[in-house]
Amino acid sequence: MAETLQDLGSDRTLLLVDDDETFLRRLAKAMEKRGFEVETADSVTTGKAIAMARPPAFAVCDLRLGDGNGLDVVEAIREKRPDSRIVVLTGYGAIATAVAAVKIGATDYLSKPADATDITNALLAGGDELPPPPENPMSADRVRWEHIQRVYELCDRNVSETARRLNMHRRTLQRILAKRSPR
Template structure:
């Protein structure tokens, strides 16, 4: 019974992880936290969660490795990938590796819990492209290049043709949709 509502949050941003943990605890979940793949492996050696929320970028690590580990540990686990680095490539890989859902930040507890409850796809989802701004397109392109350069800011800046400090400033800003 304990494992029915046992959730693991794999997130390196301690403030966000703490906020998410409190929110899920208020909803009746028992919540475990890990901030890296190594911490997750240690946690899984003694616990078996039913749910997982995994950040795609964990410092210099990829959360995709955590998704793969979680799925191998329990193929029935519901895994939601949460990311500010959304791209089609990482969404496809996350699903292939065992994630149930892929949500772009900002997402809240309601969004994540709704993803936990969805067990099937929705064929009526509209195919119309979403409206987007130039800033959003720039943000998505920067993050795609950053992902392709293994989150190396200097290499991503070189590929984008901008100074490393300029890229660092852009990354420090929060995206506003």
């Protein structure tokens, strides 16, 4: 059974590292309401500086940040505080990055959009226990759409290059991109 924040003692420090300012603000408010003492950072540089100066008991780090990789922040936290519980968040879920995050010392790995409840459950899951599955997981159509959007952005919004990399017909890709995102 997952521990509660009260079971963990007096150290409730939480470092949130994400370059999406709106998401960071909303998550910080939600985590404060859950009893965490929140500190935020919007870059690898700031996150590492906070981790070195005041290593938190808990951390949530985005994988891709404007100035680098969130795993660098995870390593900095682990170096100063090996017992901290760290969740890595990303909008680009992949098995390889999940394995890398866990090897470096992350407690868990969640794909965006993850809400404050999912994140809290992951942070408070004790030992080898897995947190409960998310209440509203992304649909398979949504996961596919997110992947296509990611590749499209990585190809500088070039439809032909994206279609080639995804091994799909260009017109099929254009139809997918013209539609709204699935729920």
